[in-house]
Structures are given as C-alpha cells and as structure tokens.
Amino acid sequence: MITLAQIGCGYWGPNLLRNFTALPEAHVKYVVEASEDRRRYVRENFPHTTAVPDLDPVLADPSVQAVLVATPAGSHFALALQCLKAGKHTFVEKPLAMSVAEVDRLAAEATRRGLTLMAGHTFLYNPAVLALKALVDSGELGRIYYIYTQRLNLGVVRADVNALWNLAPHDVSICNFLLGAAPVAVTAHGTAYLQPGIEDVVFAHLEYPGEIRASIHVSWLDPNKTRKVTLVGSRKMVVYDDVAADKLTIYDKGIDSVLTAPLPGPLPFDQPGAHRLIYRSGEIQRPRLSEAEPLCEVARDFLSAIAEGHSPRADAASARPVVAALQAATLSLKENSRRVALAEILAASVS
Numbered sequence: 191m192i193t194l195a196q197i198g199c200g201y202w203g204p205n206l207l208r209n210f211t212a213l214p215e216a217h218v219k220y221v222v223e224a225s226e227d228r229r230r231y232v233r234e235n236f237p238h239t240t241a242v243p244d245l246d247p248v249l250a251d252p253s254v255q256a257v258l259v260a261t262p263a264g265s266h267f268a269l270a271l272q273c274l275k276a277g278k279h280t281f282v283e284k285p286l287a288m289s290v291a292e293v294d295r296l297a298a299e300a301t302r303r304g305l306t307l308m309a310g311h312t313f314l315y316n317p318a319v320l321a322l323k324a325l326v327d328s329g330e331l332g333r334i335y336y337i338y339t340q341r342l343n344l345g346v347v348r349a350d351v352n353a354l355w356n357l358a359p360h361d362v363s364i365c366n367f368l369l370g371a372a373p374v375a376v377t378a379h380g381t382a383y384l385q386p387g388i389e390d391v392v393f394a395h396l397e398y399p400g401e402i403r404a405s406i407h408v409s410w411l412d413p414n415k416t417r418k419v420t421l422v423g424s425r426k427m428v429v430y431d432d433v434a435a436d437k438l439t440i441y442d443k444g445i446d447s448v449l450t451a452p453l454p455g456p457l458p459f460d461q462p463g464a465h466r467l468i469y470r471s472g473e474i475q476r477p478r479l480s481e482a483e484p485l486c487e488v489a490r491d492f493l494s495a496i497a498e499g500h501s502p503r504a505d506a507a508s509a510r511p512v513v514a515a516l517q518a519a520t521l522s523l524k525e526n527s528r529r530v531a532l533a534e535i536l537a538a539s540v541s
C-alpha cells in the first residue's frame with residue numbers, strides 16, 4: 191500500500207483522486223486545497239481522505255510517500271521541487287514545468303534522491319494512442335508523412351496560461367510518442383481574442399526528423415468539441431477521434447507514384463520514363479479498443495514505478511521535449527511566428 195497526498199482538487203483533480211482512491215494499492219491520505227469549497231467537496235465525496243489547507247504538515251508526515259500535484263501549471267515547478275526535497279515521489283499534472291531548465295532541475299532532484307518523477311501525459315496511456323503507436327511501429331502505415339491534431343472547444347478559458355500550454359501538451363506528447371522523436375523546429379501562430387496577452391487560438395507547426403510534419407490546432411473559441419488526431423502514411427491513413435463512438439478508423443487509402451516504362455512518342459517532361467499517380471482506396475477498419483480508463487493506467491504506472499523502481503512511461507525524459515517544444519512555440523508566438531529551432535531552446539537551458 192502506498193500512501194499519497196494530492197495538492198489541488200479543482201476541475202481536474204477529482205479525476206486523479208477518484209482513480210487513485212479506487213486502487214487497492216493506494217491510499218490518498220490527504221488533499222491539500224487552498225479553497226474551502228473544494229475541501230468541502232473532498233470531505234463529502236472521499237471519506238477516507240482528509241482535506242487540509244496547508245502543505246507543510248503533510249510533507250512532514252513520514253507516512254506520506256508520494257504526492258500528486260494537480261494545481262495550475264505555473265505552480266508545478268515550485269510545488270514539485272518542494273515535494274521532492276521532502277523525499278516524496280512526485281506526480282505532476284501536465285505540463286511538468288514551464289521550461290526545460292525547470293524540468294532538468296526537477297529530474298536532477300528526483301535522480302539524486304532516488305525518487306520517481308512522473309508527468310500527467312494521460313494520452314500515453316490511452317488505448318487509441320497505444321493502438322496507433324503499434325500501427326506506426328509495425329510499418330503497416332508505411333512511411334509517416336504527417337500528422338495533424340485538433341483540440342478545440344468553446345472554453346474552458348483559463349487566465350493563467352494560454353491555449354497552447356493548456357491543451358497542446360497533450361498533442362505534442364502524442365506526436366512525440368507516435369514518432370519516437372522530438373521536433374527539431376517549431377513555428378507558431380496565435381491570437382489573443384478574449385484576454386490580452388493570452389492566446390486562445392494557436393496553430394503550431396512542428397518539424398520532425400525525416401521530413402515528417404505535425405500541425406497542432408488548439409482553441410477555446412470553437413463551436414464544436416473536437417479531439418482529433420489524423421495521421422497520414424504512405425500506405426494507410428488513420429483518424430483517432432476521441433469524441434466518436436469508434437475512436438480509431440484505419441483507411442487503406444493512398445496515392446502511389448509509379449515510374450512507368452518509356453512510352454513511345456514525345457514524353458511529358460523530356461525524361462526516359464514518367465511518374466503516374468495511382469490512387470488506392472481499400473478497406474476501412476474500426477478496431478475494437480480496450481475500455482481501460484487511461485487515468486487508471488496512469489495511476490497504476492506511477493504506483494508500480496514507485497514499488498518496483500522502474501521509470502514510468504511518462505517520465506521526465508519524455509516530458510522534457512514536450513516542454514521544449516512548448517517553449518519554442520512560445521518564443522515563436524512572441525517573435526512574429528519566427529521558426530525556432532529546438533537546439534536554440536536547449537542551448538539556452540544549459541547556459
């Protein structure tokens with residue numbers, strides 16, 4: 191049994207609390223909440239958890255082995271560092287921190303103390319994303335050309351971070367995971383329509399090695415709730431639609447460029463042969479996916495990483511390039527959509 195505390199139980203925190211509470215190998219002893227309303231919510235719904243306003247006594251309790259940080263993004267670094275310094279294994283909601291330098295500081299502290307540090311990249315535990323990853327890795331989709339993601343809705347508008355830091359950690363983590371790589375450069379366009387300086391709509395273009403492109407569209411200003419990832423390969427194409435009944439659709443579709451034998455008569459481009467485009471349109475598959483709740487798998491991975499001493503899937507090493515890409519996108523937004531190389535962000539982080 192692992193004894194935990196959770197900091198923050200606002201909009202998202204109840205989901206974490208519910209999943210950890212449901213696992214027999216965990217006991218969430220405390221929720222630390224600044225708001226009396228939210229403490230009352232915890233008392234009324236989680237009778238085995240004590241809701242308190244202050245963190246210090248909780249960190250001083252030697253029975254608490256691990257802490258879940260579910261507060262707004264800007265507070266993640268300071269709170270996570272405080273928890274690690276108190277000797278607690280630490281889970282931090284996405285984004286792990288607001289800069290690569292902060293991620294590195296947390297990772298170094300965790301390593302030095304032999305503690306587990308994990309980021310809340312829920313989609314790395316999502317059955318549809320795992321099925322998509324298996325398709326990419328098997329080669330069934332052929333060469334990956336590009337990915338585009340859409341995470342759109344009307345709200346929830348935040349005042350502490352823009353739509354990029356609020357929503358795109360998911361999309362960047364999905365793209366990095368599927369491609370097994372980090373982007374080399376990012377270009378971002380975005381506009382703050384509702385609140386000055388806080389972009390509610392962002393379009394980010396990520397360049398991956400091997401000419402693979404990813405386009406991420408996040409927005410709080412859209413008429414429809416859309417959660418979609420479209421991946422186009424040379425052999426097959428896949429759409430993961432998180433709000434559809436059938437989440438994954440695999441299209442055996444594509445266009446092959448075939449070099450034809452030299453034809454008699456004048457050639458179109460003065461070449462010995464010509465390329466012909468052949469359209470393929472085959473079967474459409476909608477595979478059945480596991481119904482496991484991703485957040486339950488997140489909780490299990492964190493607890494087993496602590497118990498068995500292995501790295502969780504969403505460890506600091508996987509969270510680092512996500513934060514780096516978001517930092518690059520932020521710089522691009524600030525500097526008139528300049529193309530920002532990730533090397534620039536990483537070099538600035540070590541100096």
Ligand SMILES: NC(=O)c1ccc[n+]([C@@H]2O[C@H](COP(=O)([O-])OP(=O)(O)OC[C@H]3O[C@@H](n4cnc5c(N)ncnc54)[C@H](O)[C@@H]3O)[C@@H](O)[C@H]2O)c1
Pocket residue numbers: 197198199200201202203222223224225228243260261262263265283284285310311312356
């Ligand atoms: N994994 C996901 O799919 C997902 C989805 C939504 C949000 N999130 C993440 O969850 C985190 C929380 O988001 P939210 O939407 O619940 O925010 P929120 O503002 O609704 O809730 C945050 C809560 O933390 C409390 N709080 C803040 N600082 C505190 C402190 N120092 N001590 C004690 N309590 C404190 C606030 O009183 C509030 O109740 C964010 O990092 C967000 O990115 C993750």
